[in-house]
Amino acid sequence: MTTSLAQPGTGRTPPPQVPDALARASSLVVPALDAAVERLDPSLHEPVRHHLAGGGKHVRAGLALIAAAAVGGAEGEAVPGAVAVELVHNYSLLHDDIIDGDRERRHRPTVWAQFGEGVAIVAGDALAALAIQVLLDAPAPAPARMEAARRLADANQAMISGQSADMAFETRDRVTVEECLAMERDKTGALLSAACAIGAVLGGADGATAEALGEYGEHLGIAFQAVDDLLGVWGDPSSTGKPVGADLLARKKTLPVALALGLGGALADELVSIFSRAPDQTEIERTTRLLERAGVRDAVAAIADEHLRQGLGALDRVVLADKPKEELSEVARYVTARDR
């Protein structure tokens, strides 16, 4: 997500503002995250701090805190859960950057690029273990702590399945829309879902309420990922910093590609063909236009909207405090905004 302000005269709308609830969450979670990192072996402090200093909006942490408030708890009760989901998110970033060979993240060198692969592997492992330690040490009643730890471990495993499926897609010619959505539900939806459910559990929610908040989070994750896929092809280069059709150029089998393959015909054949070689920018721009004309852009947007709708619908199934419920809705609209 890019937060650069629109330049005067470019005709772009300014990106949506970070909701207050997320800013408030960051101010609670960052010190707790720093304290947790202190528990790691001193040799890991520098690489981990280097990574965390890159920032991030702490969406997952924010969701955990708001969910706790939504079920009538105090945001503070969910801080260990918020820290734990941020730790899992960040361990996955450390490892994904190695896997993808990405040398930069948020305009800074990635940990493996700066400190070596071994350090990045071990630092990721340390954050994953720390997440469970933080949750099991939480000052919550034992059953809540246990439930939270189980949800985190399950979400971590689902996230790994998603990452693994994504890697497997690379060596395949075709991917169906269902496979792609299942991968995105696992890779992104599972941890957002766990963030909400864990926050709810630590805030004292009953099972059905925690489940509904988890469902909201899962749909939010899929909607977020669908928008990400849309921007990966049609994002404004001046905002994303990437060329038109960047994901196509990288031959990523994201939702637009799966949808186009599902349509069949000449467009699908063309996609298979350009993915079988190194396409040039002209071909990519042409394909991007063909995809849009075939309705793929609108279809991706519709999928995002549908999951956003279902996510918000899940919140209506249970009783939640008004203000936090409004904030959950605000965060949902923010992370799925198409002008980010």
Added chain:
Amino acid sequence: MTTSLAQPGTGRTPPPQVPDALARASSLVVPALDAAVERLDPSLHEPVRHHLAGGGKHVRAGLALIAAAAVGGAEGEAVPGAVAVELVHNYSLLHDDIIDGDRERRHRPTVWAQFGEGVAIVAGDALAALAIQVLLDAPAPAPARMEAARRLADANQAMISGQSADMAFETRDRVTVEECLAMERDKTGALLSAACAIGAVLGGADGATAEALGEYGEHLGIAFQAVDDLLGVWGDPSSTGKPVGADLLARKKTLPVALALGLGGALADELVSIFSRAPDQTEIERTTRLLERAGVRDAVAAIADEHLRQGLGALDRVVLADKPKEELSEVARYVTARDR
């Protein structure tokens, strides 16, 4: 550890036999481990099974099962704990092989060498998450499950600290004996300790008994590692498959090196000197003899013996069932045997 039988006429004593208790543990744990692996994303089944098919003696699993029996529980109660510690051990092997660039383990290609680094990173992450899932799903009372999960997460974090310290040693000229022992306690002792303590907890032990078994495991781990360091320099090449002084050739800062550096004088200077360049086999053999003459080999053996003694002593502090206690002693002597 090598299990090849002595060849007639080589004059070598046959290696110690695998204790019955470990063989029995393998027969209980291997099916449970296979069932746990079934829970992973299908794309990870092949690499994980490839790795696990390499074998191993399931020392950690065996310790967990025997510990449960030692405190009056049934070995079966500790199976989820045994599976969890094996999973943590194996995730660390998957990641360590990448970090160390090792292309072979147990005479088979390592996962990263066969399936790629990305797959090996993700497969390791999956086993680490699975370990916690298996423990939290154990059919034990909730407080025992929670205590077991916490001990596992703490041991995992300690193991990571040890691995991280070991990596940091590579870029240093000198390492003290204390630093080296602390690293080995973390890297090897913590998980062996957790195996015993978790087995005890799942077998229904009180806190003091679980603590004593954990202490036994920690000393056992340090003793095992000290013997490993000894064999890394003075192991019989026909048994280890490695040249005389293999660890010196690889410039590893293990216990013999730390002890020699601690002695100071010409020998310490020589070690610093040969570690500053790529030493040849003749220099290594000469240094190996000098180390032995300076009493370093005996000193390492004495450290192993002392930790073995302290480990067995911890068992005498609490009330344990006779036969499992005898088996713990047998396993301790087996894993610290210097003719393995």
